[in-house]
Every structure is written in C-alpha cells, then in structure tokens.
Amino acid sequence: xxxxxxxxxxxxxxxxxxxxxxxxxxxxxxxxxxxxxxxxxxxxxxxxxxxxxxxxxxxxxxxxxxxxxxxxxxxxxxxxxxxxxxxxxxxxxxxxxxxxxxxxxxxxxxxxxxxxxxxxxxxxxxxxxxxxxxxxxxxxxxxxxxxxxxxxxxxxxxxxxxxxxxxxxxxxxxxxxxxxxxxxxxxxxxxxxxxxxxxxxxxxxxxxxxxxxxxxxxxxxxxxxxxxxxxxxxxxxxxxxxxxxxxxxxxxxxxxxxxxxxxxxxxxxxxxxxxxxxxxxxxxxxxxxxxxxxxxxxxxxxxxxxxxxxxxxxxxxxxxxxxxxxxxxxxxxxxxxxxxxxxxxxxxxxxxxxxxxxxxxxxxxxxxxxxxxxxxxxxxxxxxx
Amino acid sequence: xxxxxxxxxxxxxxxxxxxxxxxxxxxxxxxxxxxxxxxxxxxxxxxxxxxxxxxxxxxxxxxxxxxxxxxxxxxxxxxxxxxxxxxxxxxxxxxxxxxxxxxxxxxxxxxxxxxxxxxxxxxxxxxxxxxxxxxxxxxxxxxxxxxxxxxxxxxxxxxxxxxxxxxxxxxxxxxxxxxxxxxxxxxxxxxxxxxxxxxxxxxxxxxxxxxxxxxxxxxxxx
Numbered sequence: 001x002x003x004x005x006x007x008x009x010x011x012x013x014x015x016x017x018x019x020x021x022x023x024x025x026x027x028x029x030x031x032x033x034x035x036x037x038x039x040x041x042x043x044x045x046x047x048x049x050x051x052x053x054x055x056x057x058x059x060x061x062x063x064x065x066x067x068x069x070x071x072x073x074x075x076x077x078x079x080x081x082x083x084x085x086x087x088x089x090x091x092x093x094x095x096x097x098x099x100x101x102x103x104x105x106x107x108x109x110x111x112x113x114x115x116x117x118x119x120x121x122x123x124x125x126x127x128x129x130x131x132x133x134x135x136x137x138x139x140x141x142x143x144x145x146x147x148x149x150x151x152x153x154x155x156x157x158x159x160x161x162x163x164x165x166x167x168x169x170x171x172x173x174x175x176x177x178x179x180x181x182x183x184x185x186x187x188x189x190x191x192x193x194x195x196x197x198x199x200x201x202x203x204x205x206x207x208x209x210x211x212x213x214x215x216x217x218x219x220x221x222x223x224x225x226x227x228x229x230x231x232x233x234x235x236x237x238x239x240x241x242x243x244x245x246x247x248x249x250x251x252x253x254x255x256x257x258x259x260x261x262x263x264x265x266x267x268x269x270x271x272x273x274x275x276x277x278x279x280x281x282x283x284x285x286x287x288x289x290x291x292x293x294x295x296x297x298x299x300x301x302x303x304x305x306x307x308x309x310x311x312x313x314x315x316x317x318x319x320x321x322x323x324x325x326x327x328x329x330x331x332x333x334x335x336x337x338x339x340x341x342x343x344x345x346x347x348x349x350x351x352x353x354x355x356x357x358x359x360x361x362x363x364x365x366x367x368x369x370x371x372x373x374x375x376x377x378x379x380x381x382x383x384x385x
Numbered sequence: 386x387x388x389x390x391x392x393x394x395x396x397x398x399x400x401x402x403x404x405x406x407x408x409x410x411x412x413x414x415x416x417x418x419x420x421x422x423x424x425x426x427x428x429x430x431x432x433x434x435x436x437x438x439x440x441x442x443x444x445x446x447x448x449x450x451x452x453x454x455x456x457x458x459x460x461x462x463x464x465x466x467x468x469x470x471x472x473x474x475x476x477x478x479x480x481x482x483x484x485x486x487x488x489x490x491x492x493x494x495x496x497x498x499x500x501x502x503x504x505x506x507x508x509x510x511x512x513x514x515x516x517x518x519x520x521x522x523x524x525x526x527x528x529x530x531x532x533x534x535x536x537x538x539x540x541x542x543x544x545x546x547x548x549x550x551x552x553x554x555x556x557x558x559x560x561x562x563x564x565x566x567x568x569x570x571x572x573x574x575x576x577x578x579x580x581x582x583x584x585x586x587x588x589x590x591x592x593x594x595x596x597x598x599x600x601x602x603x604x605x606x607x
Contacts, residue, residue: 315445335449339457342462347449372442
C-alpha cells in the first residue's frame with residue numbers, strides 16, 4: 001500500500017502525496033526522481049463501485065486548483081465553468097482529481113524543490129521531464145487514491161496531451177477520454193514561441209543560470225516577457241482587436257515607451273500577475289516537456305499505433321475555429337488516428353473567435369458538448385438513469 | 386414517425402453489426418440502429434450542431450465530410466456504411482461510393498431519383514428545374530450538386546463492379562417497395578431509391594450473398 005500524507009488535510013480536499021520510499025519516478029530521459037511529491041486536490045467521493053472518478057489534467061500554467069479558490073491569486077479555479085455543483089463535472093456525482101504536474105511549482109516536485117541528494121534547490125540540476133513522466137506520476141497518485149479505472153480523463157491544451165498519453169500508456173485504466181484544443185505533437189511554430197519565452201527568462205540577469213533560489217531576486221522580468229509573448233498565442237487576432245483596438249490608456253500619446261496602448265498595459269499586467277504565481281525554471285521545464293511531446297514518434301511514427309490499445313475507450317475531441325496555437329487541423333489529426341485505430345471517437349469543431357483560450361472561457365457549445373458526452377458515458381457506465 | 390427509408394435500413398441491417406452512418410445528421414437513424422439492432426455505430430456529420438446533438442445521444446460521431454474523411458478509415462472497418470440522401474451532395478460521388486465499399490462490406494445508399502416522372506414533367510412542360518417533395522429547394526439553394534437518375538446510378542455501380550443485394554423504391558410517404566432496378570419503368574416511378582451494395586464477389590461469410598433478400602419483413606428476424 002502506498003503511504004499517504006495529506007499535510008493536515010482531509011481526503012476529500014487533497015494535499016501532497018509522497019511516492020513511497022525506494023520507489024522513484026523513472027523518467028523518459030533515463031534519470032529518476034527520488035522522494036517525489038505530487039500536490040493534488042479532490043472533490044466529491046469515490047462511489048462503492050469505484051466507477052465515478054474523473055482526472056483533470058491541467059495546461060502549461062495551470063495547477064491542481066481547477067475549482068474552488070486559488071490559494072495564491074485568490075481567484076476562482078481555472079475551470080469552474082465545467083467543474084462544480086450542477087456543472088458537467090460535478091462533485092455530487094463524481095470523484096474529481098486534479099494534480100499539479102511533475103516539474104510544476106504549486107507543490108509537486110519541480111526545479112524549485114530541494115534536491116535530497118544535495119539539500120539545495122534543484123535549479124537546472126532537475127532532470128528534463130516529459131508528458132509521459134507527468135502521466136506516470138499521475139497514474140501512481142490515482143492508484144494511491146484507490147481508483148482502478150477512471151470514468152474520464154479530461155484535459156485541454158497540455159492537459160489534452162496528457163490525456164492522449166494516458167490513452168497510449170494506461171488504456172485499461174480508462175473508460176473515456178476528453179481532449180480539448182490540443183495536439184499530438186508540437187509544431188515548429190509551437191516550439192518557436194516556447195523558445196522565445198525561454199530565451200526571455202534566460203536573458204534575465206536575475207536568472208543566474210537557474211540558480212536564483214539562493215539569491216534575493218527572481219528572474220521576474222524575463223518570466224513576465226515569456227508570459228506576454230505566450231499570452232498573444234492564446235488569443236485570436238479578432239479577439240484582441242475587439243477588446244483593445246488602438247485604444248489608448250490616457251488622452252494622447254506619451255511620445256515615449258510607456259504603455260500608451262491598452263493592449264500594452266493588458267499584456268504587462270498579464271506578465272506581472274503571472275510572476276507572482278509561477279516559477280521561471282518550472283516554465284522552462286514544462287515548455288520543454290511540451291516541445292518534446294510527439295506521441296506518434298514513440299509508436300513507430302504512426303499515431304494510430306499509440307491508440308491501438310484504447311479501442312474500448314470513448315473519446316471526445318473538441319477544437320475551436322480561431323485557435324491558431326493548436327488549430328482544428330491538429331485536433332483532427334488526433335481524431336483521424338483514433339478512427340484509424342478503431343477507437344470510438346466523437347469530434348466537433350466549436351465556432352469561437354476567442355482563440356486557444358476559448359477552452360477556459362464562456363463557450364456554451366463546449367459546455368453542452370461535454371455535458372452530452374459525459375452524460376452518455378455515465379449511462380454506459382451504469383452511473384445514471 | 387420513422388422515415389420510410391430508415392425503416393427499410395433497419396430491416397436490412399444485421400443485428401450487432403458495425404455500422405458507419407455517413408452524413409448522420411442529428412443521429413436519428415444511428416440511435417434507432419443502436420437501440421433496435423444493437424449495432425456498434427459510428428457517424429460522420431458535417432454540421433457542428435448535428436454532431437453536438439449526436440454527442441448528447443451518446444453516439445460516437447466525428448465532424449467531417451464524406452469527400453475528405455472516409456479516406457482515413459482503414460479497410461473493412463464496418464459491416465455496413467450508410468449514405469442516406471447524401472450522395473448527390475458530395476463533390477465526388479464516384480470516389481465516395483468506392484470508399485464506402487472499401488471501408489465496409491456493404492454500402493446502403495439512398496438518393497432522390499432525377500428520373501422520376503414529376504422531375505421529367507417539370508423539365509418537359511415548364512422547362513424549369515424541378516421542385517418536388519424529394520427535391521424541395523430551388524436550384525440556387527440546393528446542396529445537391531450531383532443529381533442522378535436511377536439508371537445513372539445503376540450504370541455507375543456496374544462501372545465500379547458492385548453487386549446489388551437489395552433495391553427499394555419510395556414515393557411520397559409510402560412504404561418501401563422492392564424493385565428490380567434494371568426495369569425502365571422503375572426509373573419513372575421511384576421518387577427516391579435505396580440500394581444495398583457489395584463488392585463482386587460477395588463478402589465472405591454473408592448469409593444474404595447467395596440468395597436475393599426476402600421482399601418484406603426484417604431480414605434477420607427468425
């Protein structure tokens with residue numbers, strides 16, 4: 001039996017789970033992580049049959065606080081649209097699990113954690129991790145929570161990559177899988193934008209080769225710039241134009257380099273708010289994990305092979321018309337592979353001008369599609385009337 | 386009220402088989418087949434609203450179209466591929482038809498018959514494109530870009546070396562009428578028609594390959 005440590009919390013609220021001693025997380029890179037900790041939260045309770053568990057996988061800058069209130073920002077969880085009482089994922093019906101990925105900075109072991117071998121923060125001595133490593137950690141947590149099969153594993157963006165990895169590596173633990181606005185591999189453009197972000201961090205003198213934990217300052221400027229550049233990729237051109245246009249912050253131009261335009265002020269705010277809750281080295285490691293993600297490559301270059309064991313799993317794939325980060329074509333590529341593998345897949349492209357971030361925003365069609373899909377999955381699983 | 390062509394499809398499909406419904410709309414037929422014939426059904430539908438409706442029915446339906454997405458299904462994935470009143474709206478009907486019988490052992494195809502007497506009469510007397518019950522929209526609004534007659538379709542099936550396992554005609558709201566599609570009169574009488582096709586030679590292990598199907602009643606009941 002795995003040892004559980006709830007950091008003073010009760011089971012239904014989550015906490016931090018420690019990997020059992022002498023049971024390191026083996027990594028794709030060939031390395032391993034000892035004494036791994038995974039921070040997680042749960043809502044609801046596992047039913048007697050163990051059939052109502054849903055794992056939610058977060059995106060690049062997300063965390064385990066999918067619902068409820070975020071402890072750092074004080075803002076609502078990042079997917080309260082879909083998770084909560086009366087929502088498609090409902091603690092009254094489901095045992096909801098969400099954990100911070102390995103390499104993250106919200107309580108799971110990451111580059112800011114103390115390396116047990118040295119007693120110092122890992123910094124860049126933290127091993128490079130992959131999406132498969134994250135999923136391997138989640139699988140151990142899920143098992144430790146007493147869950148044998150997941151009613152659904154759900155995720156958008158990088159979360160959707162984890163869902164695909166689950167389908168490839170643990171198909172027997174899945175009943176259904178929901179992939180939103182994701183891709184089966186990073187394109188050159190995806191990698192390029194991530195590289196801009198990483199270079200911004202590494203160009204910040206406060207980064208200090210990743211060893212900033214001992215010093216007084218953190219590479220906040222670099223991380224903020226990385227966030228600003230990335231944030232543009234999460235929106236669509238029409239959404240930005242509609243929201244800001246060429247509107248100015250004050251009357252008239254400053255004839256200087258202050259934030260004259262509202263869009264500049266907005267991006268600066270996004271950057272500044274981000275550094276309060278995110279670690280620069282985590283950003284390097286997680287963006288790297290996404291860049292390295294290429295599910296087909298691990299299966300002879302044929303994506304359908306990755307899903308060959310998941311024919312019994314019901315899949316739902318959703319994309320958004322204005323998402324140019326993980327466009328419909330990439331999501332359709334996943335669907336075609338699922339089809340070719342003989343999996344049961346539903347796919348719909350949702351009309352939205354909100355860009356990639358649409359999956360986190362007010363999109364009633366997405367809510368309805370997910371509600372419909374999950375209801376039918378519950379019926380099939382014998383959970384609902 | 387179940388559509389007459391759906392009734393005929395329900396009659397033709399073997400219980401428990403694997404079915405792909407191409408252009409499945411809101412999933413009415415797939416739902417019927419799933420519940421009444423316990424088929425393992427999948428769908429392809431071009432409209433997002435249609436797919437969303439299918440998803441809430443619990444159907445596995447992918448947004449896509451017959452012209453582009455059939456190519457991605459492996460050979461012989463299904464027992465039946467159904468194309469109901471959609472062939473005439475595809476860009477390349479010949480390719481679509483060929484694909485149906487690559488991915489499935491049998492294709493069930495229905496389409497409005499442009500050889501129906503009302504169509505011919507409209508053209509002959511008024512010199513105008515017909516607007517009938519089977520073809521209700523004016524020429525500039527119709528999605529039907531590749532209309533054909535029963536005789537045209539028959540010629541295409543011969544060209545593609547396909548076998549006709551069953552053929553039924555529909556007129557108005559009347560029940561399906563089993564027909565011999567090679568009789569010229571049927572090209573006048575059928576408002577729309579439905580074919581069940583397979584490859585020559587017939588697929589292995591099929592019970593209906595050696596004898597013509599029963600003219601009425603569920604093929605697989607008793």
